[in-house]
Amino acid sequence: MTTPTPEVPKSVDGWAKPVDKLSVKEVPSEAINLNVEGRQLAGLVHGFGQMWQKTYRVNLSGVNVTPQEVIKTWKENFPKYWPEGNNLYIPLTGIQPGEVGLINLAAPGGLKLSTGIMVIYTDDVSFSFMTPEGHMFAGMITFSAYEDEGITIVQIQALIRANDPIYELSFRLGFGHRSEDEFWHNTLENLASEFGVQGQVEQKNELIDPRIQWNEVNNVWRNAGVRSALYAPVAAVKNLFRPAQ
Amino acid sequence: MTTTNLTTNVRNGNNGISVIDFDGEVNGFTESILMDAYQQASKDNTHAIILNFEKLDYLNSSGIGLLVTILIRAQRQDQRLLACGLSDHYREIFALTRLDEAIGIYATESEAISAANL
Numbered sequence: 001m002t003t004p005t006p007e008v009p010k011s012v013d014g015w016a017k018p019v020d021k022l023s024v025k026e027v028p029s030e031a032i033n034l035n036v037e038g039r040q041l042a043g044l045v046h047g048f049g050q051m052w053q054k055t056y057r058v059n060l061s062g063v064n065v066t067p068q069e070v071i072k073t074w075k076e077n078f079p080k081y082w083p084e085g086n087n088l089y090i091p092l093t094g095i096q097p098g099e100v101g102l103i104n105l106a107a108p109g110g111l112k113l114s115t116g117i118m119v120i121y122t123d124d125v126s127f128s129f130m131t132p133e134g135h136m137f138a139g140m141i142t143f144s145a146y147e148d149e150g151i152t153i154v155q156i157q158a159l160i161r162a163n164d165p166i167y168e169l170s171f172r173l174g175f176g177h178r179s180e181d182e183f184w185h186n187t188l189e190n191l192a193s194e195f196g197v198q199g200q201v202e203q204k205n206e207l208i209d210p211r212i213q214w215n216e217v218n219n220v221w222r223n224a225g226v227r228s229a230l231y232a233p234v235a236a237v238k239n240l241f242r243p244a245q
Numbered sequence: 246m247t248t249t250n251l252t253t254n255v256r257n258g259n260n261g262i263s264v265i266d267f268d269g270e271v272n273g274f275t276e277s278i279l280m281d282a283y284q285q286a287s288k289d290n291t292h293a294i295i296l297n298f299e300k301l302d303y304l305n306s307s308g309i310g311l312l313v314t315i316l317i318r319a320q321r322q323d324q325r326l327l328a329c330g331l332s333d334h335y336r337e338i339f340a341l342t343r344l345d346e347a348i349g350i351y352a353t354e355s356e357a358i359s360a361a362n363l
Binding site for chain 2: 014015016017018019041043044046053121123126128130144159208209
């Protein structure tokens, strides 16, 4: 069966090359690089918990901006649209296939949760990240924009499983999902504001696989949240002795 | 513009193996085409589904996400999912995303059918 012809960008070179282990090129002095270097990508078929597809969308109605312009702006300023207190440290080359970024997320109690991403794909209207072992979820998240009936729509779509039983519990209890949803709602609202739109974010959740993958239970030993909490006293001491800037 | 350029052809064998031929581009806008093809391929006696990518022109990250969804559906039906006809470039993408750990990759359809019969 065939449907009408699209205008989809073909970026065969937009894919990263496979890697056995992640390697971080640049680590700013203020960043914590605890759970990325030497790790594998978590992979789409790995992870412990239920598989969800979560789609967040905002319409940029009333402004004349193309999907390509939105994605260009987003790639150039990606961390700027994140909620305050959360940082992505990406190399100066920016969001390019194969680049590895360090993420330091604001966690309860003033903790910084250290994790990361790898850029696996980019084209003019989208880019995708995969997560390393130990991240909250195993999977892929795609940031894209497209036009529908003359309106540019910006979308974040995550295809994810909680990486281990601790994260799965947080999702089952609700606060894992809530925190994830708030994060991406804020991000899309901030991005829409960049283009002068007070956007209303729509969200759709789909349970792709209700099963638990018990063979992945040992992922818990790499839990980035637990490791970041254990590292917190070390980070505090390091901060005391860091030269003033 | 949310349109697509993908044709699929489903061949149901009498040996419990179905083949889905892809011709064109697999991206986020091809979800309904892929899921329809999977439905056609998945009969009561189907124990293996082979995705034939010989005529694949293009696959983006959203397309990979759709393949994951098909994989999950197949697993829930106790069906094996195999792939053949992938270029070196797309084999690398399966390795990058670690999909090759769950989908058996074979050079030709006949090799995939032999593997599915084991």
